[in-house]
Amino acid sequence: MTSYKIRKIKDRFMRILVWLALLMALIPLFSILGEVVLKGASSINLNFLTQPTPTVGEAGGGVANAIQGTLLAVGLASLIGVPIGLMSGIFLSEYSETKLSPAVRFFNDVLNGFPSIVIGIFGYTIIVLSIGFSVIAAAFALAIIMVPIVTRTTEEALKLVPATVREAAIALGVPRWKTIVSVVLSGAKKGIATGILLSLARIAGESAPVLVTMGYWRWWFAGLDKPVANLALNIYIFAISPFENWQALAWGSALILVLLILGISVIVRIFTREKY
Amino acid sequence: MKNFRKPPAFIHNLNAKVHKIFKKPLTGDYAFKLLTAAFASSIFLILGLMLYELTNGSQLSLQRFGIEFLIGTKWDPAISQVFGALPLILGTLVTSAIALLIGVPISLGIGLALSEYAPKRFGFAISFLVELLAAVPSVIYGLWGIFTLIPFLRNNVYAYLQGILGFIPLFSGPIYGGGVLTGGIILAIMIIPTVSAVSRDVFSAVPNTQREAMISLGATKWETAKNVISYARSGVIGAIILGLGRAVGETMAITMVIGNKFQLLPSSLFDAWYTMSAIIANEFTEATYGLYVSALIEVGLVLFFVALIINVLARLVVWRSLKLVRGIARE
Amino acid sequence: MLSPYKFEIESLNAWFGSKHVLKNINMKIKEKAVTAVIGPSGCGKTTFIRCLNRMHEIVPGAKVSGRVLFNGINIYNEDADPVQIRRKMGMVFQKPNPFPMMSIYDNAAAGLKLNGIRDKEKLDSVVERSLKLAILWDEVRDDLNKSGASLSGGQQQRLCIARALAVEPEVMLMDEPCSALDPIATAKIETLIRMLAEDYTVVIVTHNMQQAARVSDFTAFLYLGELVEFGPTKEVFENPRSELTEKYITGEFG
Numbered sequence: 001m002t003s004y005k006i007r008k009i010k011d012r013f014m015r016i017l018v019w020l021a022l023l024m025a026l027i028p029l030f031s032i033l034g035e036v037v038l039k040g041a042s043s044i045n046l047n048f049l050t051q052p053t054p055t056v057g058e059a060g061g062g063v064a065n066a067i068q069g070t071l072l073a074v075g076l077a078s079l080i081g082v083p084i085g086l087m088s089g090i091f092l093s094e095y096s097e098t099k100l101s102p103a104v105r106f107f108n109d110v111l112n113g114f115p116s117i118v119i120g121i122f123g124y125t126i127i128v129l130s131i132g133f134s135v136i137a138a139a140f141a142l143a144i145i146m147v148p149i150v151t152r153t154t155e156e157a158l159k160l161v162p163a164t165v166r167e168a169a170i171a172l173g174v175p176r177w178k179t180i181v182s183v184v185l186s187g188a189k190k191g192i193a194t195g196i197l198l199s200l201a202r203i204a205g206e207s208a209p210v211l212v213t214m215g216y217w218r219w220w221f222a223g224l225d226k227p228v229a230n231l232a233l234n235i236y237i238f239a240i241s242p243f244e245n246w247q248a249l250a251w252g253s254a255l256i257l258v259l260l261i262l263g264i265s266v267i268v269r270i271f272t273r274e275k276y
Numbered sequence: 277m278k279n280f281r282k283p284p285a286f287i288h289n290l291n292a293k294v295h296k297i298f299k300k301p302l303t304g305d306y307a308f309k310l311l312t313a314a315f316a317s318s319i320f321l322i323l324g325l326m327l328y329e330l331t332n333g334s335q336l337s338l339q340r341f342g343i344e345f346l347i348g349t350k351w352d353p354a355i356s357q358v359f360g361a362l363p364l365i366l367g368t369l370v371t372s373a374i375a376l377l378i379g380v381p382i383s384l385g386i387g388l389a390l391s392e393y394a395p396k397r398f399g400f401a402i403s404f405l406v407e408l409l410a411a412v413p414s415v416i417y418g419l420w421g422i423f424t425l426i427p428f429l430r431n432n433v434y435a436y437l438q439g440i441l442g443f444i445p446l447f448s449g450p451i452y453g454g455g456v457l458t459g460g461i462i463l464a465i466m467i468i469p470t471v472s473a474v475s476r477d478v479f480s481a482v483p484n485t486q487r488e489a490m491i492s493l494g495a496t497k498w499e500t501a502k503n504v505i506s507y508a509r510s511g512v513i514g515a516i517i518l519g520l521g522r523a524v525g526e527t528m529a530i531t532m533v534i535g536n537k538f539q540l541l542p543s544s545l546f547d548a549w550y551t552m553s554a555i556i557a558n559e560f561t562e563a564t565y566g567l568y569v570s571a572l573i574e575v576g577l578v579l580f581f582v583a584l585i586i587n588v589l590a591r592l593v594v595w596r597s598l599k600l601v602r603g604i605a606r607e
Numbered sequence: 608m609l610s611p612y613k614f615e616i617e618s619l620n621a622w623f624g625s626k627h628v629l630k631n632i633n634m635k636i637k638e639k640a641v642t643a644v645i646g647p648s649g650c651g652k653t654t655f656i657r658c659l660n661r662m663h664e665i666v667p668g669a670k671v672s673g674r675v676l677f678n679g680i681n682i683y684n685e686d687a688d689p690v691q692i693r694r695k696m697g698m699v700f701q702k703p704n705p706f707p708m709m710s711i712y713d714n715a716a717a718g719l720k721l722n723g724i725r726d727k728e729k730l731d732s733v734v735e736r737s738l739k740l741a742i743l744w745d746e747v748r749d750d751l752n753k754s755g756a757s758l759s760g761g762q763q764q765r766l767c768i769a770r771a772l773a774v775e776p777e778v779m780l781m782d783e784p785c786s787a788l789d790p791i792a793t794a795k796i797e798t799l800i801r802m803l804a805e806d807y808t809v810v811i812v813t814h815n816m817q818q819a820a821r822v823s824d825f826t827a828f829l830y831l832g833e834l835v836e837f838g839p840t841k842e843v844f845e846n847p848r849s850e851l852t853e854k855y856i857t858g859e860f861g
Contacts, residue, residue, distance in 0.1 A: 003722060003723035004691070007721075008496065008690075011496035011498040015393065015497065015498065017385060018388050018389045019389065019393070021384075021385025022386055024382045025386055025406055025409060025465070025472070029409050031420070031424060032412060032417070032424075033408075035424050036420070083315070084315050084318055087311065087312045087314075087316065088312070088315050088318070090312045092316065094312070100313060100316065100317070104319055107319045107323055108319050110323070110584065110587040110588055111322065113518070113521055113522060113587065114583050114587065115525025115527065115579055116525070116527065117527045118525070118576050118579050118583065121330065121572075121576040122329055124333075125330070125332065147318075148319075151319075175303070175304050177305045177308030177309070180308070205412075205413025206413070207413070207528050208557055211557055211560070211561065212557075212560045212561070215561050233415075235416065235418075235419055236415050236528055239415075239418065239422055240422070247423075251419070254416050254419055257413060257416065261412075261413065262408065265407075265411045269404060269407075396667070483704075485700060485704040486706065488665075488698075488700060489700070489705075489770075491662065491693060492660065492693055492696075492697070492698035492700075493694070493718040493770070494690050494692075494694025494695075494718070494722075494774070495690070496690055499721060506708050507707070509708070
């Protein structure tokens with residue numbers, strides 16, 4: 001076989017491999033989503049959505065309290081995470097000439113993708129040791145996970161606002177800070193909003209930090225210094241349990257969580273499609 | 277001019293006070309800049325405080341075991357109250373290595389597919405789907421891992437694998453479905469979105485003139501693609517390091533499939549094992565006394581440093597490579 | 608080889624999407640001579656030269672129709688293999704594009720290695736020969752392991768020429784090879800082109816008319832995708848048949 005024929009065969013072979021690689025990524029994706037939908041759908045009924053978690057051995061029950069708890073934890077986390085991330089993003093975008101900026105950006109990127117369990121331990125040492133396992137502790141840990149995400153998406157959204165917009169405002173005699181707050185921010189508000197939504201979707205799915213700052217809770221909200229139920233954590237607890245009805249609850253909860261997260265992700269992607 | 281208003285008296289006084297401290301007038305601009313800078317600086321506080329708290333929390337364990345913690349091979353909270361993290365470190369490293377071995381070639385293939393092989397209109401859809409993999413929470417990977425992946429591997433894959441490769445000790449031994457290899461596989465799937473996205477970006481940044489040079493020499497598409505990878509190789513390394521960072525920090529999915537068995541070395545790839553993050557997740561809420569908790573926090577401290585080093589490295593490499601690719605292109 | 612023409616171009620049309628870039632080009636390019644293609648910006652001269660080695664079609668949305676006979680065989684035949692066709696022609700681009708992650712040696716040897724030639728002695732001798740042909744050998748002979756990107760612009764371009772020559776093509780296609788270079792580097796390459804003409808068929812696109820006059824044996828003048836005039840360089844420049852050609856040559860436009 002001539003060397004050219006060999007090259008041709010290699011070329012064809014590698015082309016197949018490349019598409020195979022794609023398949024190898026898509027098969028798990030469809031399997032996961034498919035299983036969650038198939039196995040989770042059977043659990044979804046009115047009861048499921050309105051009842052709190054059942055005790056061990058009890059039939060029925062649902063994820064209502066877990067939905068409440070997750071929303072609460074995410075909401076509390078964003079009270080801390082969004083302002084910090086927003087202001088940091090503004091700083092990085094509008095004052096990038098300062099010497100502080102590269103350092104801030106660098107460490108934000110380092111924190112991004114940090115093991116969430118370690119952040120959970122941090123939340124444990126700061127809050128749990130003084131107040132106890134509580135939704136505040138969980139919210140604290142989740143907020144820290146949020147900050148780098150919101151910072152980066154805010155910075156990128158602000159950077160997209162054209163310089164001409166800023167220049168026009170400044171030429172009108174508006175002070176720089178007012179330019180940023182009134183003009184630039186509103187120009188970037190779609191991008192900033194989608195960034196925040198994405199970060200909320202991300203922390204709604206976090207269970208490791210919740211585990212070590214809050215733990216399992218099967219009742220409704222009982223105070224900020226107490227834990228709350230959490231959808232993601234429940235999936236873990238139920239999945240590893242030996243009870244079939246709990247396992248069914250795990251799939252049902254997974255379906256709710258997936259719908260929530262993917263719903264947000266899809267909406268965000270549709271909104272930012274104009275970028276491409 | 278309308279904007280020319282005299283600020284009220286108390287602003288003047290405040291101004292004077294601030295002026296003494298900051299040597300600049302408290303104009304709106306400066307105040308705003310200070311405000312945003314203060315918020316932005318919280319990142320240093322967060323990381324610094326985290327390091328401090330983790331170290332603090334590890335005190336009991338650090339004092340008791342010292343450096344032996346890192347090479348200790350016993351974990352006995354119940355009787356002798358001795359803790360050692362070596363098996364955990366090994367478990368984390370090995371499962372991450374398996375994840376890279378499986379996940380990186382697939383990710384590079386996807387990166388190539390997106391930048392070299394796929395028509396542009398498909399590219400968007402494919403990227404979207406691959407990113408969807410990243411949006412799935414770790415605990416749902418674990419759920420799928422327990423009820424779908426493990427039975428599948430046990431019934432359809434591992435038996436054959438053992439049939440073919442069983443003579444190697446790595447592939448012998450009892451198969452229950454979970455364990456080291458399963459952990460590596462699930463981690464591989466989880467790092468694919470990250471590694472493939474960065475790869476796609478660095479490949480796309482390679483200037484077209486490089487491809488044209490290869491094509492004009494009579495290179496095949498694959499030979500041209502190899503050249504692209506070569507040109508972007510530092511970016512690829514950055515992508516791999518980022519993937520490693522994700523794999524190392526992954527907790528829920530791995531603790532749900534790896535079996536959580538503390539032993540220095542598994543008997544085979546099909547045997548259960550443990551990782552740093554898995555032991556924290558598994559035992560933290562059951563740690564009933566100070567030294568136990570402290571030992572787990574120290575594991576967290578080790579994980580902190582591992583993640584820190586990997587993330588810093590990744591950042592530096594990706595930074596440098598993007599500059600390099602753009603810099604060369606400018607010549 | 609029956610015909611003295613390396614290329615016989617018949618009814619060549621090319622499109623970028625819906626834009627009709629080359630309109631019905633008919634031309635015969637003589638072998639072992641330098642043919643220059645001149646014309647104002649956007650006249651299609653780059654597209655034309657890229658149709659000769661089937662590089663035009665790699666851009667999405669690009670289309671070609673017509674025949675290009677190379678050594679008597681239509682390269683646009685249904686069963687023709689573009690990869691093999693390109694192998695027979697060397698191409699040099701406007702901006703030098705050496706492979707920065709390879710050494711000077713490896714750059715020159717790149718085409719050979721692609722074709723499976725591994726023998727060190729053979730590679731050494733071909734690399735030396737090509738670098739000599741490209742008038743670069745003396746400048747780099749002691750630094751063959753340095754990166755291809757470490758050279759000056761003019762040297763990089765000569766490296767690219769050496770790289771193209773190494774696979775012993777029959778044709779050298781040059782797309783404005785000097786436009787990114789300084790006058791001294793340009794002069795070196797023009798000398799090189801004249802030397803190449805003894806053994807290779809050279810087609811060179813240039814926006815510099817004086818260069819075309821200096822370097823080429825034949826000149827083709829393209830305007831808005833059409834071949835306005837083609838003939839021996841001396842005639843085209845001193846005695847153009849078309850008024851348009853005369854206007855362009857005297858600098859009235861473009």
